[in-house]
Amino acid sequence: MTYGRYQKYHPWLYEPRFPILWWIKKWAYIRFILREMTSLAVVFYAVVLLLYVNAVSDGPEAFAAFTAWLKSPLSISLHAVAFFFLVFHSITWFNLAPKAMVIHIGAKKVSGSVILAMNYLTWVVVTVGLFWLLTF
Amino acid sequence: MPVHDVVIVGGGGAGLRAAIAVTETDPSLEVALVSKVYPMRSHTVAAEGGAAAVIKDHDSFENHIFDTISGGDWLVDQDAIELFVNEAPNELVQLEHWGCPWSREPDGKVAVRPFGGMKKERTWYAADKTGFHMLHSLFQTSLKYPGIVPYDEWFATTLLIHDGRCQGVAALEQRTGRVEVIAGRSVIICTGGAGKVYPFTTNGAIKTGDGMSMAYRAGVPLKDMEFVQYHPTGLPGTGILITEAARGEGGILVNSDGYRYLQDYNLGQPLDVSDSNHPVKKSMELGPRDRLSQAFIHEQRKGRTIKGKFGDVVYLDVRHLGEKIIDQKIPFVRELASKYAGIDPVHEPIPVRPVLHYFMGGIDTDKTGSTSLPGLYAAGEVACVSINGANRLGSNSLTELLVFGARAGRAAAQFALEQSPTELAPLRKQVVDEDERITKSYLTKEGGTERISTIRTEMRDTMEDGAGIYRSEEGLKNTCNKLAELRDRFSNISLDDRSLTYNTELISVLELDAMLDVAEAVAHSARARKESRGSHQRTDHPVRDDDSYLMHSMAYKGDGAPKIDYKDVVITRWPPGERVYGQEQAE
Amino acid sequence: MVKRSNEPFWWALFGAGGVVAALCLPALLFMTGVAFPLEWLAAPDYESLYGLFENPLVRLAILAIVSLSAFHWAHRFRFTLYDGLHIKHLNAPVALFCYGSAIAFTGFAALSLYTF
């Protein structure tokens, strides 16, 4: 095979196989896979949220039944695990965002730490807002 | 296809610039770019401080010319330096157009900084990784020319000469071990210097003088080889360079008493570091390298240096610049000092000592880079044009790569266009012989008891002992004898590795062979020059002697010792005078 | 001529979903899934919830949250399958499964929220 102007012609290259279970080889890779797994928590809760709204829509009995399920140990444990994953998602997401986002004010680049701080500030505001909406 | 139009050996700054010059002269010309390492690994990558060229209004060509001539102790060819200084700004602008990230002034113009031995600030820089940025800009730009054919990790072993002219090289492909013809109607050697001939050097592993040796063996003389530059500020132990830019930005040198000792060596009077005129150009820490390195030896003899784990040192102090300037202007200095000397220059002074840095001498060329062998050109540190004389001024070398790289490229292109097509058969025959020589002397050889590392270490030590900063007849004689002995023992060498694939031990032995040639040329040229000039200081002949030695030495390879001859220096408008430093404030 | 990828379409949805999920989901999940059931916080009663969800804007917001979250999952999970299991060669079926699920879910969510 010809690669542009660089030729591949050496016959004796040793090509190591990439390990199938590569992601348990390093803590950083495990963390990466965990980060990617947060998407399961995200979709889990998206479904629960929709069911929650549907239960309200279906009337007080349906809602009561759903609330009862929410109180079951199974549901509580599922939610607890999902909660940790969601927080992990939020943190990794906000921490990595400055890498992709470059904001200019005039000719100057806004520094990563400022963007980071803005992200967390928004998170706090949204969280407080949601609490206010549902508990008052 | 082993037949090209121009063959360039060396993918450093000079080789890349030459390659681009060839294809730009005539895009139909095909250039083989042969390099023993991937071009971006070439040692140009390590240059830190900057490249000199006059562009600011407060400066003039005249200044740059004169600084260089006096810096080189009048051993500079004045026609060459004039042309160099004139062409320098365009070359650096060209590199700017090719993307080199030069450091800038607030208004967007290129910024300049002061360097040793320079009357005005005229050194362009890219923070303190100038060589790195220049090399990468050149290499990446070179990729856009389809006419440049890379031979990466091919090691050139000898020149192919046929019909009285140089028509290519024999080269060993490191990954397969095959020795092949790489033919062209002209050849440019750009293989850089030979710092590895000495034990303690700023140079990387690849600077082994291969190109010098190839030309030398082909009968081309090596010019001014006795002039080797010691840089005053290397890190003890490793020899890693702390750039002159550290002093250009205001760093000072002090001895064990905290005293700025340079004032005792006719280099002017120090201003306080808080003085707005500090650092004063061409004075104190901004004196030329030869004088600063020599001053260190005197301090050492007076017992005023500091004892360190790796021998005596003095301190380079940049603390007063403050963290901000250090991080902005010389971040690499901070990185290197922290990593390799374990100190943070923001808070502590940096231990330094003189270290072998640069070869002023090299393959004798004229202003177009051509040598006495038709079809053979040379440029860069490997060549001696000569614009560096007896002592190179810092930051002239990077510019030299560009100016003379381009000139050699154009001249070699022109030459190639005028020649008849290459006949491959006779060259092939020479390469078969070369292959056999290498195989027989190293790969299939029986017996042999010497190790590469033993001979290499002894060579380096004897060079430092006899051909270091201060030299004498006695010391040089010993060194010459020792080198002859090592040459003898070299024929008894034996390799552990007999394989073909990436046999790096084979490369080492070929490099050692070349280094022994270079060492011999240096020692014998030094022994013959019975005067002191620039970097060549003889304790037994302490003064400059223009009557007998205002001449370039020319070392020719002989059967035993080299033959040393001389050639006139070109003097046009600047008659030999006294080198004056530190007096500028009095003007 | 090389073909530019259509990946940006999915990536934009993934990114939007990531932002929405990062901002909203921890708080919502914490309340509905943990704090209300365990009575750490007083849960809103049925009527006030009904009132809240009756607001079409709220339902629209919920649709956005659940749908974008689903696309966020779809994209990320697709690559997790590729990387974790080395099945890039199954590109088409995996993508179909992931994005298909997200699309179907979005349709279902839109319908049920519309008919609230």
Next chain:
Amino acid sequence: MSNSGLQPTIDLEVYRYRPEQQAEPTYDTFTVPLRDEWVILDALNYIKDELDGSLSYRWSCRMGVCGSCGMMANGEPVLTCAAFLKSYAPGSIRVEPLANFPVARDLIISMDDFMEKMNRIQPWIITDEEKPLEEGEYLQTPDQVDEYKQFSMCINCLLCYSACPIYGMEPSFIGPAAIALAQRYNLDSRDHGQETRMDILSTDDGIWQCTFVGECSEVCPENVDPAGAIQRYKVTSTNDWWKSKLLPWTSKQ
């Protein structure tokens, strides 16, 4: 760390592959002096000079700038001229060629793939018309230099490719350093090659293979942050895609 006599020592388990003699790699163990100031590269040089001249590896500058001495040390990609022995003691050091690349000999990997990719992204200033040299330099303010400076610091050491599992699985991925280099030119005020490079980067082999593992930036000795370069480019490429779909008349084809 073991103590033989006075001088403390450390063991290096070195990966050996001599294609003319063996089909599969093996390991050789060498005991070398443990000196405070020694880096792994010094230990390898010691082995080559004193113990076994046939050990092959690349190096030159020994000051972290030429980029040739990258290897795996205990599974992590490092510049061996910047990795001190003492930080591994006590214990031994396993030295291997950079992961994810074909091995040519001992610690030497094949660079072909990277060289081709580097070439492919057109790492040079692309302009519509060149300014004559007599008109001097292009003006570029320090802020404009800062836009691309970080991405121009790459020494092509390839540690990032060794750290990236995606490259390990999909060698067609253009990969971190080459994309960062493309960004170095895209963000240079003198360059007008963004469109050209987009055809190369916005493909399935380009940025879209990257799932932001982020290890490339972690191991980079020059703080180039290739992961950042790639994510930024995803944003650029996405904006461009939507623009070309929603406002097709604005994109030049």
